[in-house]
Amino acid sequence: MILKIYSSDASSCVWGRPDLRLPPTYAAFVNGVAVHSMDFDDTWHPATHPSGPVLPVLLALSEVLPQNPKVSGLDLLLAFNVGIEVQGRLMRFSKEASDIPKRFHPPKVVGTLGSAAAAAKFLGLDQTKCREAMAIAVSYAGAPMANAATQTKPLHVGNAARHGLEAAFLALLGLQGNQKILDIEAGFGAFYSNYTPQALPALESYTLLLDHQDIATKRFPAHLGTHWVADAAASVRKYLLPTDKIKRIVLRIPDVKYVNRPFPVSEHEARHSFQFIACTMLLDGGISVQSFHKSQVDRPQIRELLDKVVLEYPPDNHPNFDTLYCEMSITLENGNTFTERCDTFYGHWRKPLNREDLEEKFRANSSTVLPSEAVEGIIKTVNRLEDLEDCSLLTTFLKGPSKKTSNCIQHVLSNHSLS
Structure with a gap:
């Protein structure tokens, strides 16, 4: 099997590019970068982006694995859940990981191991090979937070996908690592100052983290912490008249240095700026993908408001999602002051997006590169994924428009089992 995957004929699609195919590891990389390109992917607690490192790997593999027997949607779901569960367990072994990270970007730490675990499950590796895959993945893990708010940050998720898959392949080929690497300070403990691994309970008494998963879905593409700011600003804006002149804006937030950007100069910095999100919501009444275009970031009206923002850090406001x-x-120039507070934004796990808004977000993002019938096909397929006999069907929709793809899409949409 591994030789087939590594052969020159083995390739996986790049989403939205029907004529571009790459070896599975590189397809996982490119698609992983795309997932995080706008910082619009899901966020978990403790803080990481769990899906981006895992899903591109499984979809890339679904195209190159032997089709007899076919890999089902249920197989994909199981491997996906394994990849997410591993990330959550590793972070819960550290108190440091419960807060917004300061040193390492979590998707390139736990995401790499989640990717390796998901790939190992999908490939059917035995227990020993799974341990080897995880050991190898640790040597691929890690990316500094200094590259947050730059064009390099999406590479963290792409590399987590690629390197996790590569670790599973290398384990399958016989490469060995330290099988105790997750249990020692000199191993995975290097990423967390207070890493304390624990023995997992027996399978019959095992409680999945996913049974009470804390997943947040963003309504606009920016750092999750800014979503509290946006909702608070929207509430304050209701008191303001078009003729009002703002004298001072005070944000009482946690002290998160890499999201403190008083005057962002790029779209990536704007996505990581408490100040920019507050001012954009006050000025426009909403935030969208277009809000981060350079022309919007550089507006004189935004710059004028940014100059009036002051940050305060209440001691009870911890950097924890x-x-x-x-x-x-x-505070207005006439002396009036209005104050509003957001404890839970719409999209947080305590206040999740409804299905209609979630599907609308997907349509808005995917319709820029995929035809409407492919978009609707993905939604229908995902909603019935556990009944899907061949999970590679998803990549038929994701690869983008072509005559052959369009015919396949029409066939699926007319299939009653997915209606």
Whole structure:
């Protein structure tokens, strides 16, 4: 099997590019970068982006694995859940990981191991090979937070996908690592100052983290912490008249240095700026993908408002996605002050997006590169994924428009089993 995957004929699609195919590891890389390109992917607690390192790997593999027997949607779901579960367990072995990260970007740490675990499950590796895959993956893990808010940050998710898959392949080929690497300070403990691994319970008493998963879905493409700011600003804006002149804007938020960007100069910095999100919501009444275009970031009206923002750090406002809040106070030139607070934004796991809004977000993003029938095909397929006999069907939709693909899409949409 591994020789077939590594052969020159083995290739997987690049989403939205029907004429471009790459070896599975590189397809996983490119698609992983795409997932995180706008910082629009899901966020978990403790903080990481769990899906981006895992899903591109499984879809790339689904195209190159032997089709007899076919890999089902249920197989994909199981491997996906394994990849997410591994990430969550590793982060819960560290108190440091429960807060917004300061040193390492989590998707390139736990995401790499989640990718390796998902690939190992999908490839059917035995227990020994799974341990080897995880050991190898640790040597691929890690990326510094200094590259947050730059064009390089999406590479962290792409590399987590690629390197996790590569680790599983190398384990399958016989490469060996330290099988105790997850249990020692000199191993995975190098990424967390207070890493304390624990023995997992017996399978019959095992409680999945996914049974009470804390997944947040973003309504606009920016750092998750800014979503509290956006909702607080939207509440304050209701008091303002078009003729009002703002004198001062106070944001009471956690002290998260890499999201403190008083005057962002690029779209990536704007996505990681408490100040920019507050001012954009006050000025426009909403935030979208277009809000981060350079022309919007450089607007004189935004720059004028940014100059009036002051950050305060209440001691009870910890940098933790489960407990943080944003309180915003606006003082007008006439002396009036309005204050609003957001404890839970719409899209947080305590206040999740409804299905209609979730599907609308997907349509808005995917319709820029995929035809509408492919978009609807993906939605229908995902909603019935556990009944899908061949999970590679998803890549038929994702690769983008072509005559052959269009015919296949029409066939699926007319199939009653997915209606």
